[in-house]
Amino acid sequence: MNADVANYIDISYKEPGKFEETRFEKIHNVCVNSSSEGSLIVAKEIADLIKEKQNAKTRCVLGLATGSSPIKVYEELVRMHKEENLSFANVVTFNLDEYYPMDKNNMQSYFYFMHEHLFNHVDILPENINIPDGSVNSEDLYQYCIDYEMKIKSLGGLDFQLLGIGRTGHIGFNEPGSHLNSGTRSITLDHITRVDAAPSFLGIDNVPRKAITMGVGTVRSAKRIVLLGWGISKADVLKKTIEEEITSQVPATYLQNHKNTTFVLDIGASSELTRIKTPWIVTSCVWNDNLKLKAVVWLSELTNKAFLKLTDKDYNDNGMSGLLAEEGTAYDLNIKMFNKLQHTITGWPGGKPNADDSNRPERANIPKKRVIIFSPHPDDDVISMGGTFDRLVEQGHDVHIAYQTSGNIAVSDEEALKFAEISKSLNSDCKEANDIINYLKKKTGNAIDSPEVRKLKGLIRRSESLAATRYLGLNDENVHFLDLPFYETGAIKKNNLSQDDIDIMCSLIEHIKPHQIYAAGDLADPHGTHKVCLDALFESLEKLKHNKYMDDCWVWLYRGAWHEWESYQIEMAVPMSPDQVLKKRHAIFYHQSQKDGVMFQGDDSREFWVRVEDRNRLTAKKYNDLGLADYAAIEAFKRYHF
Known part of the structure; x- marks a missing residue:
């Protein structure tokens, strides 16, 4: 897929409020189907600007962002450089921010990020790359920030500024309280910002408390600004930014007064906008x-x-x-x-045999179904649909669990050390156990685990998964550990999906020929693995859909770990009794390495079993408030049509 997709959407600036559908909105925005689609559109605009400046024989000054939002934009620019001869020889770049203190060779530095994702792959001149230096001495920092600001001005300012947005409403690292006219400076990071960065640093304790950032005034001086908004976790702050009053508590609202700003939003990020959430109010x-x-x-x-x-x-x-x-x-x-x-409510998620299914969410005409439950991590199955899992097994269906990744990175070093020491106590001559113990005791910072440590951490997750599935009555031969290759980097950053990943998924589906597939549709998890695993399933279904057995295959998407489906989105609601809620809790407890103080908690400090029980109870309460029966808890699903 190439940037020609941009031809059917015009993201050039239009005055907010000019049209009926935007009368609630104070910043021009466009909604696209996916972050990938939006990224291609934005990359094309940047490429067109570079070419325009080249034709005029002038430099192109770009302000660039980091984080997950612009990655696909940079991938597309690299592709255009390699396949379409897009040159960056006339481009000067200024990055928005950098953690402080931070060595530029650290894998968490934005210097490292930019070179890995863009600069190492294009023909930009090294002297034209400007990234705040996180290693500047504290006594020199004030003057350094002034010099950075003056260098931007000396080049005539930014022609184009690419932005993401944080959940605090920050742009760059301009946290709540930042002034409209602020310039490049050092800043203390908001707690929520550090929580969001925690997965990359393997825990919030490792996240720097300060940063260097371009100021709001610096950003607003750009001739053109495009902000990327991806995912449901950004929906609330984007609604505040686009529709509410300007306030220093949401620094992105300052962009309301910029004369040439566009927000590019995917479906999740735009979901709280008035014209999307309640269009009947607008038109x-x-x-x-x-x-x-x-x-x-x-x-x-x-x-x-x-x-x-x-x-x-x-x-x-x-x-x-x-x-x-x-x-x-x-x-x-x-x-x-x-x-x-x-009619969405059923106690028979696999269909009720010998019953009228005309008003039920699932079919009765296949009394014993072959079922695959895809679980991105080795605990998503019981966390998000443990009650339904239990029902499917109890009601006699041929249930298979497929753990898509090893989940090894979520096991703490302390947990791994404990198991290695147990292994050593059983066999003091075990070289592998001794090597792991020595490695972990010497490990520093965010070093990538050795293959032996990763193997041990993966085995810990496997043993916990088998304990949980046995507790729910599933035979071991129905548990599949796929260990998709994209995940096995040993680092937070994963590889892109490859054909090997798709082949593994397809092989399992072809072997089982399922009547039902359950998969995680919760895309708000803080490390993004759920989305990659869902993409792997969707690509596999696309490849296999022409096979005859796929005519009988229905796909149900679950949530629960981070967000739940809204009441109007739910197409199958499976009630749970108080006893089943307790049984689900016990199944989650078998994942002991993930029980206390897990590394990928997000901004919810509750343990997973607590947060998911609360969500299941809340779903049941919403049904009851709408006038339906009163249940202890409900797990919810939405059907995916392929």
Whole structure:
């Protein structure tokens, strides 16, 4: 796929508020289907600017961002350099920020990041690369920042500034409280920013507390600004930035006054915008069944009324008179939506044999189904769908668990050392155990684990997984450890999906020929493995979909570890009894290495079993508040059509 995809979307600046669909919005933005699609569009704009400046025989001054958001942009620019002769000979770059203190050779430095993702692969002149130096002496830092700022101004300012956005609303490292006219300076990082960076540093204790950053004023001086917003975790702050008032507590709101700014958002990141979340407030809608359910759920939650208690006045007072006119009366619409949601509830996730399935989410005509539950890490299965897993086994289906990655990087050194020392106590002559103990005791910083240590950490996760699946009654031969190669780097940064990954996935699917596949659709996890694993499944399904056995295969996506499906998105809701909630908890407990103080906690300090129980209870409460039965907990699924 190449940058020609950009031809069908114009992301050039348009004045916010000019059109009906943007009257709530104060910053021009465009929504795309995926971050990959958006990245190609932005890369094309940057490439066009470089070429324009080359034709005018002038330099092109780019402000560049780091983090996960711009990676695909840089990949596309590298591709264009190699395949389309895009030259960077006239490009001067200034990076937004750098951790402080930070050695540029450290793998966590932005110097390292930029060279790995862009500079090492294009023909930019080394003297034209400017990245804040995280090793400057503290007594020289103030003057260094002034000099960095003056160098940008001496070149006529930034022609183009690429931005991401943090959950605090920071741009660069301009944290809440930053001034409108601030320049390049040192800054103390917000706790949330450090939490978000923690996975890359293998724990928040290793994240620097300070940084050097271009100022808000520096960024706003750029002639053109494009901000990338990817993923549901950014949705709330992007709504604040785009729709609410300018405030220093959300520094990105300062961009509302910039004359040439565009935000490029994917589906998740745009999900809280008024025109996306509640389009009936903004303009007339074409009402399909899904949008009707979304609107009625919203109205029910807004008015704190169950479906069947909503009145004509409730609809008319809240911008939904068009829907009511189409449906006739609130009474008829309420019953229709009540039945639609009620039909998602089933205690038989594999289908109920010899039953009418016309109003059930799953088929009854295949009484014993072959099932694959894909789990990105060796605990996502029980964390996110442990109750449903239990039901499928109890109800006699041929259930297979496929752990897509080893999960070794999430095992702490202390946990690995404990097991190595146990191994040594059983066999004092075990060379491998002695090597691991010596390595771990000498290990410093964020060094990549040796192959032996990675193997041990992977075995720890395997043993925990087998303990949990045995507890739920699954035979060991139905547990598959795929160890997808993309994950096995020993570092936080993973490789891109390869054909080897897809072949492994396809081989298992072809062997089992499943009637059901369950997979993690929760893309808000802080290390991104869920998304890569889901992409691996989608690519495999695309490759296999023409096989006859795939006609009977349905795919269900679960969430739960980080976010849950909204009520209107749920297509299968599996209730759990109090006893089953407890059984699920015990299954999670078998993953002992992940129980206390795990490395990839996100910003939720609760243990996984606590947070997922709360989410399952909240889903049940939402159903009850909408007027449906009162259950102890519910696991939720959405069907994926391929």
